[in-house]
Amino acid sequence: MTYVLTGNDKPIGGFGGFRAKVTSLDPRMRIVMTAVYAVVVVSLSSLWVLTAALGLSLWLLAFSGLPPRKTLKRMAMMDSFIIFMLLMLPFTIPGTPVFSLWGLEASWEGLRRAVEIALTANAVILAVMTLVGSMEPVTMGHALFALKTPERLVHLMMFTIRYIDVLREEYQRLRTSMKLRGFRPGTNWHTYRSYGFLVGMMLVRAIERSERILAAMKCRGFTGRILLLEDFRFSRSDLLFSLALSAALAALVWAEVSYAAS
Amino acid sequence: MPLLELTDIRFAYPGLDPVLDGASMRLEAGERLSIVGPNGAGKSTLLKIIMGLLAPNGGSVSAFGKRCAEEADFHAMRRRVGLVFQDADDQLFCPTVAEDVAFGPLNLGKSKQEALAIVDDVLTRLGLMHLRDRVTHKLSGGEKRLVTVATVLAMEPEVLILDEPTNALDPVNYAQLIDILQGLDQAILLVSHDPEFRAQIAPAGYHLIERNLARF
Numbered sequence: 001m002t003y004v005l006t007g008n009d010k011p012i013g014g015f016g017g018f019r020a021k022v023t024s025l026d027p028r029m030r031i032v033m034t035a036v037y038a039v040v041v042v043s044l045s046s047l048w049v050l051t052a053a054l055g056l057s058l059w060l061l062a063f064s065g066l067p068p069r070k071t072l073k074r075m076a077m078m079d080s081f082i083i084f085m086l087l088m089l090p091f092t093i094p095g096t097p098v099f100s101l102w103g104l105e106a107s108w109e110g111l112r113r114a115v116e117i118a119l120t121a122n123a124v125i126l127a128v129m130t131l132v133g134s135m136e137p138v139t140m141g142h143a144l145f146a147l148k149t150p151e152r153l154v155h156l157m158m159f160t161i162r163y164i165d166v167l168r169e170e171y172q173r174l175r176t177s178m179k180l181r182g183f184r185p186g187t188n189w190h191t192y193r194s195y196g197f198l199v200g201m202m203l204v205r206a207i208e209r210s211e212r213i214l215a216a217m218k219c220r221g222f223t224g225r226i227l228l229l230e231d232f233r234f235s236r237s238d239l240l241f242s243l244a245l246s247a248a249l250a251a252l253v254w255a256e257v258s259y260a261a262s
Numbered sequence: 263m264p265l266l267e268l269t270d271i272r273f274a275y276p277g278l279d280p281v282l283d284g285a286s287m288r289l290e291a292g293e294r295l296s297i298v299g300p301n302g303a304g305k306s307t308l309l310k311i312i313m314g315l316l317a318p319n320g321g322s323v324s325a326f327g328k329r330c331a332e333e334a335d336f337h338a339m340r341r342r343v344g345l346v347f348q349d350a351d352d353q354l355f356c357p358t359v360a361e362d363v364a365f366g367p368l369n370l371g372k373s374k375q376e377a378l379a380i381v382d383d384v385l386t387r388l389g390l391m392h393l394r395d396r397v398t399h400k401l402s403g404g405e406k407r408l409v410t411v412a413t414v415l416a417m418e419p420e421v422l423i424l425d426e427p428t429n430a431l432d433p434v435n436y437a438q439l440i441d442i443l444q445g446l447d448q449a450i451l452l453v454s455h456d457p458e459f460r461a462q463i464a465p466a467g468y469h470l471i472e473r474n475l476a477r478f
Contacts, residue, residue, distance in 0.1 A: 159355065162355055162357060162398070163355075165399050166351050166399060209351075212347065212349065212352040213353075213355055215310070215347075215352075216345075216347050216353040216355075217355065217365075218315065219313055219343075220344075220365060220366040220369060220414070221337070221340055221341055221366060222365075223337070223369065226365070227365075227368040227369070227374075229360070229364055229368075229374060229377070229378070231374070
């Protein structure tokens with residue numbers, strides 16, 4: 001996790017050193033459009049329209065210039081979180097039976113719902129990965145700030161990015177020193193107590209470090225606001241991209257409405 | 263007019279024996295002083311009191327001829343006094359070197375363009391331009407140390423205070439740090455256990471011994 005969050009110059013998706021085409025677009029616009037996209041896709045329910053939405057996400061992937069194989073693999077990783085729910089749905093939603101397995105009846109309605117959820121989830125996660133996931137965490141922080149996200153939350157995120165590795169190293173050092181003194185974890189009180197000390201020591205050190213950081217910031221004239229260097233520009237290509245995506249979303253909504261009417 | 267003056271400082275952490283009891287010192291313009299003393303003698307505490315991060319139980323701190331008592335006074339003096347912390351990781355909190363160096367100037371009310379110009383200027387002067395866009399926590403220990411000096415110098419302080427700057431420096435970075443410090447015209451207050459380093463930067467100074475400062 002820390003590697004993902006703090007990798008050297010790597011976007012959050014871990015496409016190391018890769019300069020994707022999508023990164024030239026305004027990050028603020030990408031975040032807003034992703035939110036709009038997610039809301040629209042979640043509100044769709046027709047399977048055909050959802051398939052079209054997934055197609056749109058794939059088009060985004062192709063457009064973004066991210067390595068498709070790697071990105072799709074990541075999408076499949078997300079699927080592993082919902083796979084059990086999807087497998088259970090046909091058997092838990094009552095309705096017209098399709099087939100039976102070990103005496104359990106699967107229903108059409110459940111199957112339909114499972115496909116609907118799978119399509120929605122994959123379409124949204126793919127869009128999030130291509131538009132937002134390709135952003136460096138720091139850029140995302142700056143963009144969120146520009147989008148009027150509360151300053152405290154943005155600072156919290158940026159400090160987390162900065163210090164998660166320092167804390168991990170501290171943890172590793174403590175663990176190593178425990179190991180060097182012959183500590184072998186087992187199922188006994190000594191182990192629990194030692195882990196308790198370890199976590200406690202990490203907390204104490206983290207608090208003390210945060211106090212020292214604040215002191216260092218104060219010494220450099222900190223007054224409660226961090227001024228950010230990055231400037232964002234909303235350019236013509238951003239406008240074109242957001243217009244095109246909005247048009248595609250409008251088409252999806254239109255298709256959904258006319259499908260529902262027929 | 264001394265740049266920094268401590269008069270009769272008394273300080274104790276709550277519930278513990280006093281760390282400082284009647285310590286006084288002064289730093290004149292252009293002067294370079296070191297503070298030496300055993301571990302735990304209260305050197306870092308003394309620096310925190312100078313910077314107004316800890317309030318003394320008695321005595322007074324003056325900077326640039328003005329007595330500092332309230333946070334607002336210290337806020338003004340911190341713009342003119344730069345402190346380089348013992349642990350570089352405490353000081354470098356921005357994602358990239360450029361942003362960290364720009365943090366101080368931006369706090370001083372400089373515009374982004376001015377801040378970026380200062381960043382380039384300071385890094386060029388210290389020969390650290392190659393680190394400009396590096397991620398701060400991926401720097402080596404020595405690089406981190408040199409960058410912390412840059413972050414403080416970017417504010418063009420009149421006094422530079424260094425707390426154990428030679429900790430964990432290899433010979434190359436050590437030599438570069440000495441080079442950088444010798445090229446400065448600021449007054450320097452140095453806390454260091456390293457006799458060779460003190461001899462090069464600030465041979466004279468104060469002994470912190472038995473809760474008091476003695477000139478040597």
